[in-house]
Amino acid sequence: MxxxxxxxxxxxxxxxxxxxxxxxxxxxxxxxxxxxxxxxxxxxxxxxxxxxxxxxxxxxxFGEETTNKNVSIDEKLIQQYELRIKEKEEMITLLKSKIKL
Known part of the structure; x- marks a missing residue:
């Protein structure tokens, strides 16, 4: 352009x-x-x-700089998603240990 x-x-x-x-x-x-x-x-x-x-x-x-707002939002969503997966895995591990008791 x-x-x-x-x-x-x-x-x-x-x-x-x-x-x-x-x-x-x-x-x-x-x-x-x-x-x-x-x-x-x-x-x-x-x-x-x-x-x-x-x-x-x-x-x-002059087209030398772009706006990457979508990229930063996507990165934040990925970080949140990975955090939730980690929390889920920790909860599963905790519940499994309680079942064994």
């Missing part, structure tokens, strides 16, 4: 208008629109401002 496409997607996800970002960059909406369409490239200073407004990193905008 190109930079301008990613900025557009994030802007829409955050329910911001082109006018909102244009204002932050000191541009007219039409000037901003041309950048978001990829007709004019964003300059570095604009990219920095956009990352702050969109509350994301420049690395993420």
């Amino acid at each position: 190109q930079l301008h496409d990613k900025i557009k997607r994030i802007r829409k996800d955050k329910k911001l208008s082109q006018e909102d970002l244009a204002h932050e960059l000191g541009l007219d909406q039409s000037q901003y629109s041309r950048r978001e369409k990829g007709e004019i490239p964003f300059v570095p200073n604009e990219i920095l401002k956009i990352s702050k407004v969109l509350k994301t990193s420049v690395a993420f905008l």
Whole structure:
């Protein structure tokens, strides 16, 4: 995904208008629109401002950083699952020892 496409997607996800970002960059909406369409490239200073407004990193905008929220949730679920299995095995061992008595 190109930079301008990613900025557009994030802007829409955050329910911001082109006018909102244009204002932050000191541009007219039409000037901003041309950048978001990829007709004019964003300059570095604009990219920095956009990352702050969109509350994301420049690395993420350039595709060098991904959000792995699902991975961390999956890891937590796996840890909880393994803990429950260990607790179950300990309970089985305890109950077996009580049956023998």
